[in-house]
Amino acid sequence: MSVLIKRLCLTTAVACMGCILVACGPQRVPSGLVYCSEGNPESFNPQLVTSGTTIDATSHQIYSRLVDYDAASGQIVPALATRWHMSKDGLSYYFTLRHDVQFHQTSRFMPSRPMTADDVLFSFNRIIDTQHPYHKISRTGYPFFQSISFAEQISSIEKISDDRLVFHLNHKDASFLSNLATDFAVILSAEYAEQLLAAGHPADLDQYAIGTGPFKLVQYVKNEYIRYRKHPDYWGEMPKIDMLVFDITSKSTVRLAKLITGDCSVSALPKAGELSVVQQHPDIMLESQPGLNVAFWAFNTQKAPFNDVRVRRALAHAIDKKNILRAVYQDTAVEATGILPPASWAYEHNADLIAYDPQKAKALLNEAGIENLSIDIWAMPVARIYNPNALKTAELIQSDLANIGVRVNIISYDWSVFSQKLSESNYDSVLIGWTADNSDPDNFFTPLLSCSSAHTQNNRARWCHPGLDAVLTQARTVTSRLERRYLYQQAEAILADQLPMVSLAHAKRMVLKRKNVTETQLMPFGGIAFGGIGHENGEAR
Amino acid sequence: MARYLLRRLNLFLATALLMLGILFYATSLFPVEHSYALSGVRVPSLQQQAQIIEDYQLEQGELAQFIAYVQQRLGGNLGLSLTSQQPVANELASVLPASFELAIVAGLIALVLGIPLGVLASQSQHKLTQHCIMAITLTGYSIPVFWLGLLLSLWFGVRLGWLPISGQINLLYEIRPVSGFMLIDTLLSDSQYRWSAFKDVLLHLLLPAITLAVLPFTVVVRITRSAMMNVMNQTFIRAAEARGLKTSKIIVRHALPNALIPVLKHLGLMLGPFASYAIIVEMIFAWPGVGSWLISGIYQRDYTVIQGGILAVSLLIIFLNILIEVLHTVSNPLSRKELYAAN
Numbered sequence: 001m002s003v004l005i006k007r008l009c010l011t012t013a014v015a016c017m018g019c020i021l022v023a024c025g026p027q028r029v030p031s032g033l034v035y036c037s038e039g040n041p042e043s044f045n046p047q048l049v050t051s052g053t054t055i056d057a058t059s060h061q062i063y064s065r066l067v068d069y070d071a072a073s074g075q076i077v078p079a080l081a082t083r084w085h086m087s088k089d090g091l092s093y094y095f096t097l098r099h100d101v102q103f104h105q106t107s108r109f110m111p112s113r114p115m116t117a118d119d120v121l122f123s124f125n126r127i128i129d130t131q132h133p134y135h136k137i138s139r140t141g142y143p144f145f146q147s148i149s150f151a152e153q154i155s156s157i158e159k160i161s162d163d164r165l166v167f168h169l170n171h172k173d174a175s176f177l178s179n180l181a182t183d184f185a186v187i188l189s190a191e192y193a194e195q196l197l198a199a200g201h202p203a204d205l206d207q208y209a210i211g212t213g214p215f216k217l218v219q220y221v222k223n224e225y226i227r228y229r230k231h232p233d234y235w236g237e238m239p240k241i242d243m244l245v246f247d248i249t250s251k252s253t254v255r256l257a258k259l260i261t262g263d264c265s266v267s268a269l270p271k272a273g274e275l276s277v278v279q280q281h282p283d284i285m286l287e288s289q290p291g292l293n294v295a296f297w298a299f300n301t302q303k304a305p306f307n308d309v310r311v312r313r314a315l316a317h318a319i320d321k322k323n324i325l326r327a328v329y330q331d332t333a334v335e336a337t338g339i340l341p342p343a344s345w346a347y348e349h350n351a352d353l354i355a356y357d358p359q360k361a362k363a364l365l366n367e368a369g370i371e372n373l374s375i376d377i378w379a380m381p382v383a384r385i386y387n388p389n390a391l392k393t394a395e396l397i398q399s400d401l402a403n404i405g406v407r408v409n410i411i412s413y414d415w416s417v418f419s420q421k422l423s424e425s426n427y428d429s430v431l432i433g434w435t436a437d438n439s440d441p442d443n444f445f446t447p448l449l450s451c452s453s454a455h456t457q458n459n460r461a462r463w464c465h466p467g468l469d470a471v472l473t474q475a476r477t478v479t480s481r482l483e484r485r486y487l488y489q490q491a492e493a494i495l496a497d498q499l500p501m502v503s504l505a506h507a508k509r510m511v512l513k514r515k516n517v518t519e520t521q522l523m524p525f526g527g528i529a530f531g532g533i534g535h536e537n538g539e540a541r
Numbered sequence: 542m543a544r545y546l547l548r549r550l551n552l553f554l555a556t557a558l559l560m561l562g563i564l565f566y567a568t569s570l571f572p573v574e575h576s577y578a579l580s581g582v583r584v585p586s587l588q589q590q591a592q593i594i595e596d597y598q599l600e601q602g603e604l605a606q607f608i609a610y611v612q613q614r615l616g617g618n619l620g621l622s623l624t625s626q627q628p629v630a631n632e633l634a635s636v637l638p639a640s641f642e643l644a645i646v647a648g649l650i651a652l653v654l655g656i657p658l659g660v661l662a663s664q665s666q667h668k669l670t671q672h673c674i675m676a677i678t679l680t681g682y683s684i685p686v687f688w689l690g691l692l693l694s695l696w697f698g699v700r701l702g703w704l705p706i707s708g709q710i711n712l713l714y715e716i717r718p719v720s721g722f723m724l725i726d727t728l729l730s731d732s733q734y735r736w737s738a739f740k741d742v743l744l745h746l747l748l749p750a751i752t753l754a755v756l757p758f759t760v761v762v763r764i765t766r767s768a769m770m771n772v773m774n775q776t777f778i779r780a781a782e783a784r785g786l787k788t789s790k791i792i793v794r795h796a797l798p799n800a801l802i803p804v805l806k807h808l809g810l811m812l813g814p815f816a817s818y819a820i821i822v823e824m825i826f827a828w829p830g831v832g833s834w835l836i837s838g839i840y841q842r843d844y845t846v847i848q849g850g851i852l853a854v855s856l857l858i859i860f861l862n863i864l865i866e867v868l869h870t871v872s873n874p875l876s877r878k879e880l881y882a883a884n
Binding site for chain 2: 028029030032033034139221222223224225227243245247249251254257258260261262263413414416417
């Protein structure tokens with residue numbers, strides 16, 4: 001008996017020692033950075049989508065744009081175009097392109113030439129020319145460009161030489177350069193597109209992406225990860241890391257756990273309630289910045305009873321925004337009184353006209369002759385910068401509306417299904433939001449609430465108001481900031497009167513990162529960029 | 542014996558057919574068009590539509606449709622995933638090995654630790670030791686796995702920071718799948734970081750495997766103990782003792798082989814709960830296996846993935862169940878005798 005026990009003890013001890021030895025050896029990790037992202041990208045071409053997840057995964061990693069927007073100075077800075085000028089009448093923009101910009105070289109594509117004006121022409125003609133062989137390849141259309149009427153705005157794009165080209169506009173537009181600097185206006189490879197078309201797989205262009213950005217796409221495994229490698233011939237400042245991995249982790253708590261255990265170095269979109277954990281872990285820090293974004297509750301204004309402004313107003317009066325701010329954002333956001341956030345230059349502080357007033361809400365509903373109202377609220381299943389927890393927001397609204405006798409049914413699906421079903425446009429109302437793509441205030445109005453955007457997915461209120469459109473058009477043609485600011489305030493006034501949507505909050509932009517990650521630069525708008533990130537690699541744990 | 546095997550095979554086929562029938566019926570209940578739920582092609586061209594109708598015999602009667610369905614599914618055509626538009630069979634093949642890896646390691650932990658502990662519990666003369674072991678196993682048996690998983694990850698991952706608590710490997714290691722088993726693939730890879738990657742995989746595997754192993758471990762301990770106590774009272778053991786054999790020899794050579802037979806039988810019974818526990822564990826530890834794949838398919842209303850996942854998991858359980866039963870019969874002299882008598 002005792003022999004048996006002895007042997008058992010010995011075996012256990014040896015096994016334990018083995019485990020300890022294995023665990024304690026020096027842990028060598030390849031140079032690189034893991035970013036815990038919140039979801040699957042829908043495509044690898046930002047032209048086709050507006051979702052922040054896709055922009056994060058593609059725009060600043062794989063691609064470059066003609067011009068970039070410098071968040072610090074608020075100026076448009078050179079990217080693929082080194083110089084540009086506008087003709088006197090403001091209708092033509094001339095661009096000179098950078099030389100020796102190389103496209104990614106992968107197992108699927110071997111570029112034979114550097115980037116030229118042809119690639120720029122291809123990238124934009126695909127969007128504006130409905131006869132273009134690639135135009136119809138996109139099943140989702142080009143939502144951002146459609147929402148700003150890009151195709152109507154441009155009469156033609158002309159190649160002057162390999163490194164020079166000109167955009168001819170139909171009318172003056174103060175936001176044109178800003179729009180070219182957005183995350184959506186990326187430059188694709190015309191040569192790659194031709195090869196794919198000849199091979200009969202044109203749809204691969206948007207899936208197995210080729211660009212000129214700091215990282216090239218290596219592998220994407222749905223629900224698991226996206227792997228990028230450094231682009232050795234990148235035209236800009238060379239990335240400091242060899243590999244970039246997006247670890248797709250949809251649960252916010254799991255992202256936090258991975259950050260703590262060191263499986264990822266930067267983690268997206270922490271929930272407000274998790275921020276207290278950061279204080280307990282000295283090697284984790286929070287990076288935050290007031291964001292150019294807005295969370296809102298949009299009514300489907302083409303559907304009864306939401307086509308009645310009194311109903312919309314009643315619902316707006318019935319919800320307690322301060323409570324939502326406390327419970328969902330835990331005071332990491334500011335209350336929204338209009339669409340423009342305080343970080344925008346066109347913002348002006350207005351007193352909130354839509355105060356929390358259930359009595360008034362009831363009276364308005366009575367006036368509209370509505371009884372026993374029951375509505376659906378669609379709540380996003382994923383965390384976004386502007387709303388870290390839409391489901392909770394929906395629940396709070398549900399209880400607020402119960403006070404005025406309105407029943408609420410909350411609807412949610414997994415993100416890809418959610419956005420697909422949302423595009424069928426038979427919802428009552430939806431809790432969603434918008435993150436600006438550039439600092440131009442037009443970016444908050446035209447893509448979201450103009451008549452031209454009413455057919456795209458962006459205009460969640462399905463709202464079309466000629467008065468608002470007139471103001472917005474005027475605001476785009478004038479160039480004086482003071483005048484534009486005045487016009488955007490007018491637009492805000494129209495919206496406050498008509499209430500196609502209730503703005504809830506402007507959230508701070510936050511990422512969590514480990515202390516050994518240096519030089520992240522979080523911008524108030526647009527997607528995350530890892531090109532300049534530094535990482536003191538060493539012990540992984 | 543041959544007749545017995547044939548009967549087991551028959552049982553396997555009948556059960557599998559029944560399950561396919563239920564799946565076939567359930568497919569027609571999905572709230573989407575029937576051909577879409579079957580094939581998963583989002584926007585079929587006319588040619589594809591014709592092919593789908595041809596494949597699944599959609600214009601024929603129910604029986605012909607069912608036969609076509611079984612042919613397609615068993616022929617490896619599980620349709621396209623609705624969300625990713627990739628063949629479900631490929632996705633399944635990429636997630637199955639991870640689940641197997643987890644299940645095998647968990648099973649090994651349960652057996653390697655459980656059997657000796659069970660033997661120890663049966664041999665101990667101390668009432669206290671016996672009670673302790675029984676109390677611990679009963680606790681382990683009753684702890685819900687989702688709670689245990691969260692507790693372990695909170696303690697070892699978040700508080701102490703010793704072990705990673707989600708995923709299969711630090712994604713900076715680029716491992717090309719060869720066998721699909723990460724432990725093997727890391728060693729096969731020609732990267733200079735091979736050993737570090739192997740360690741990393743091992744560390745990632747530890748917590749999920751332990752969590753999953755708790756249930757079978759407790760069962761193995763308890764069954765081994767009661768079976769051992771049973772066997773040790775038999776006359777042939779006393780005869781061996783009388784011949785002066787060492788206790789350890791008696792246990793290892795004479796008692797244990799007999800005691801393991803009921804353990805084997807219970808392992809078969811445990812497969813169902815083990816599989817559902819595995820799904821929960823995969824969800825908790827974000828393990829990229831069949832379980833989390835199936836659950837995300839359910840969230841995404843991905844009907845072809847749901848069908849494919851259920852088909853694979855249930856076929857596997859049916860098969861393993863019958864396999865264990867056959868093994869049980871082969872290894873058990875008593876039931877072998879019954880078989881011969883029946884013959």
